[in-house]
Amino acid sequence: MKVKVKAPDKWMEGWDKLYRKMLEEEDLTELEGLHVHYPIQQLFWFIKLDEDEEAGELKAVELACGDGRVACYLAQKGYTVEAVDALPSAVTLTQKRAMQLNLSHRVKVTLGDIDTWKIEPSSYDLVVALQCLQYLFERTMPRLQELLKSVKPKGFFVYSGNILPHEPTEKPIRFITEEELKDALEGWTIHSIGTNVVRRSAESTRGYLFAVAQKQLL
Numbered sequence: 648m649k650v651k652v653k654a655p656d657k658w659m660e661g662w663d664k665l666y667r668k669m670l671e672e673e674d675l676t677e678l679e680g681l682h683v684h685y686p687i688q689q690l691f692w693f694i695k696l697d698e699d700e701e702a703g704e705l706k707a708v709e710l711a712c713g714d715g716r717v718a719c720y721l722a723q724k725g726y727t728v729e730a731v732d733a734l735p736s737a738v739t740l741t742q743k744r745a746m747q748l749n750l751s752h753r754v755k756v757t758l759g760d761i762d763t764w765k766i767e768p769s770s771y772d773l774v775v776a777l778q779c780l781q782y783l784f785e786r787t788m789p790r791l792q793e794l795l796k797s798v799k800p801k802g803f804f805v806y807s808g809n810i811l812p813h814e815p816t817e818k819p820i821r822f823i824t825e826e827e828l829k830d831a832l833e834g835w836t837i838h839s840i841g842t843n844v845v846r847r848s849a850e851s852t853r854g855y856l857f858a859v860a861q862k863q864l865l
């Protein structure tokens with residue numbers, strides 16, 4: 648089944664190719680890797696998981712789970728994770744990875760659009776949106792607000808997205824700036840926020856914005 652999303656087909660085809668290639672790998676149990684996952688590692692500097700916290704009690708959602716590494720990492724840390732992506736290859740890869748890691752009971756993967764995915768207010772201990780909200784274009788900022796509402800008091804929001812510098816794209820990416828993100832997180836505790844610039848090739852240098860924030864009690 649094909650999910651129609653706002654990101655151009657060409658971009659979706661590029662990610663699809665990557666996930667299909669990964670699906671050919673026999674061993675999917677290695678979870679370390681991409682620099683864009685750095686805020687997830689940071690998250691656990693700020694979270695003190697209670698030792699007697701029941702496994703599976705904490706509920707996370709990951710939007711655009713891609714290769715599934717983050718969803719599985721969170722499940723390993725004790726979260727029950729709902730993961731969603733619009734590509735069947737991402738869904739299959741995440742499921743296969745979770746199976747190899749014996750985490751299938753903690754990772755529920757759904758094929759869907761991260762924009763229309765039903766997300767209730769105050770329903771998650773952790774909401775993760777890495778490298779995806781920017782592909783919702785005019786819906787990027789409204790969706791960010793909806794996601795922030797879906798975090799329970801004391802829960803966490805982990806974000807990464809591109810900023811300038813970035814090569815021009817045929818459909819301009821909706822970059823969320825650091826100022827916009829800080830404004831959206833007004834009243835939250837921002838444990839970490841930062842940017843970096845990565846030179847990917849002679850033609851491509853990209854900026855990234857990261858944040859780990861915690862919602863305060865109302």
Ligand SMILES: C[S@@+](CC[C@H](N)C(=O)[O-])C[C@H]1O[C@@H](n2cnc3c(N)ncnc32)[C@H](O)[C@@H]1O
Nearest residue numbers: 652654662711713732733734760761777778782
């Ligand atoms: C740059 S990759 C990021 C994947 C992953 N979050 C990460 O950081 O490794 C972008 C992902 O967003 C997904 N995606 C883009 N637009 C989407 C949408 N509207 N609904 C669901 N998934 C979407 C793509 O399928 C792809 O897996």
